[in-house]
Amino acid sequence: MTTAISVKNIGKQYKIGAAETKFRYNMLRDVIVDTVSAPIRLAKAMIGRSDRRLNQNYVWALKDVSFDLEEGKVLGIVGRNGAGKSTLLKILSRVTEPTTGTVSVRGRVGSLLEVGTGFHPELTGRENIYMNGAILGMRRSEIDSKFDEIVDFSEVTQYIDTPVKRYSSGMYLRLAFAVAAHLEPEILVVDEVLAVGDAEFQKKCLGKMGDVAQQGRTVLFVSHNMSAILRLTQEAIVLNKGQLIMRGPTQEAVDYYLSSGQSQAGERTWEADEVPAASAPFAPISLKIKERGGKIVDTVRSTEPVTVEFEYKLSSPVTGLRVGLYVGTMRGEYVFTSFDTDSPALYEKFDTRSAGRYISRAEIPADMFNESRYTVGVNASSFGVRRYFMDENALAFNVDISGAPGTQWAEPRVGPVRPRLAWKIEKIG
Structure with missing residues (x-):
């Protein structure tokens, strides 16, 4: 079978802080100082003492990654x-070049890396469809044949002749996905962008991606939704700190990913280098699972309440902040989601949080969980404005069902929850 993508020992290095000075206009004094200090920097470099030589201002986003993908395969x-x-997806889409290694791609690549990738804001939706098709190397007749289908799928018919700079993020996403999925590139690259859409549109997109996969096209799919990964892909690779640490059948890869890197002691702490700079002013400190007596535990009893504590700090005030918990199964299925300002009273009281350290603490009632191992993810965001931090797989805990309802019966019970319901038995005859 023909190889569609071949990746050989690629690495990507970025300079930390480069973006801050990229567009700065230098004053005359800056030019003079830079000119005078240039010989000193050169001398340091020659004796191995420069910052560049020490790599103090550089980070490897990818390092020594290699894999091949055959045509018609779907890789998670x-x-x-x-x-x-x-x-990795940006390199495969030729958005950026690797620092080391080589990439060979056979066929046209359609990319959906973020909302509106490849769109020109001043052009209308109609013009962007044709421009994207031309970039993919398609003839106008090919784009014409798909145009109505693209517009119908995106549900932006009324605004198709409006400049896309006036679109909402949802409209942008609908049209961007419709273009990427319908213009039939040989290789489709999709990043975690479906989270922007509503639940109905996410379902629609996943259905379309399933159709694309069944048509024999090559697909690379990044997602934090393990159910979607399991449903759409046959194989998956696991990346950790820029390195490929595992490749295998999707079920095995997902199990490996969900079980790796989790705290085994009921506590997760974050080091400074684990927190993206873009999270500022929010910085996570620790996440803890506590039993009723306040002890940090890895295993809780289903018949007792459990407390989840998330400690964090703010370096400056934040308005509209909400901190959330995502509790899920080891298969990536969500059990529930809850935010610390779900209560109207707390929502009003903490509308603006000043700089300082905080703990958001939630008590999960007794008789909630069935016997299993569960994951806890955390999120910090301002609704509809910005996501500060997300760790979808922060830690995990076990549930012991001793004394839970129905344990007098030996057979296991299906489902992630095991509630104690108020049953009544009444004889009526």
Whole structure:
């Protein structure tokens, strides 16, 4: 079978802080100082003392990654935030070049890396469809044949002749996905962008991606939704800190990813280098699972309440902040989601949080969980404005069902929850 993508020992290095000075206009004094200090920097470099030589201002987003993907295969890519998933897709899409290694891609590549990738804001939706098709190397007749289908799928018919700079993020996403999925590139690259859409549109997109996969096209799919990864892909690779640490059948890869890197003691702490700079002013400190007596535990009893504590700090005030918990199964299925300002009273009281250290603490009632191992993810965001931090797989805990309802019966019970319901038995005859 023909190889569609061949990746050989690629690495990508970024300079930390380069973006801050990229567009700065230098004053005359800056030019003079830079000119005078240039010989000193050169001398340091020659004796091995420069910052560049020490790599103090550089970070490897990817390092020594290699794999081949055959035509018609669907490959999932999973990993924690900062693992290098998006950087890998950008290299495969030729958005950026690797620092080391080589990439060989056979066929046209359609990419959906973020909302509106490849769109020109001043052009209308109609013009962007034709421009994207031209970039993919398609003839106008090919684009014409798909145009109505693209517009119908995107549900932006009324605004198709409006400049896309006036679109909402949801409209942008609908049209961007429709273009990427319908213009039939040989290789489709999709990053975690479906989270922007509503639940109905996410379902629609996943259905379309399933159709694309069945048509024999090559697909690379990044997602934090393990159910979607399991449903759409046959194989998956696991990235961790820029390195490929596992490749295998999707079920095995997902199990490996969900079980790796989790705290085994009921506590997760974050080091400074694990927190993206873009999270500022929010910085996570620790996440803890506590039993009723306040002890940090890895295993809790289903018949007793359990407390989840998330400690964090703010370096400056934040308005509209909400901190959330995502509790799920080891298969990536969500059990429930809850935010610390779900209560109207807390929502009003903490509308603006000043700089300082905080603990958001939630008590999960007794008789909630069935016997299993569960994951806890955390999120900090301002609703509809910005996501500060997300760790979808922060830690895990076990549930012991001793004394739980129905344990007098030996057979296991299906489902992630095991509630104690108020039953009544009444004889009526």
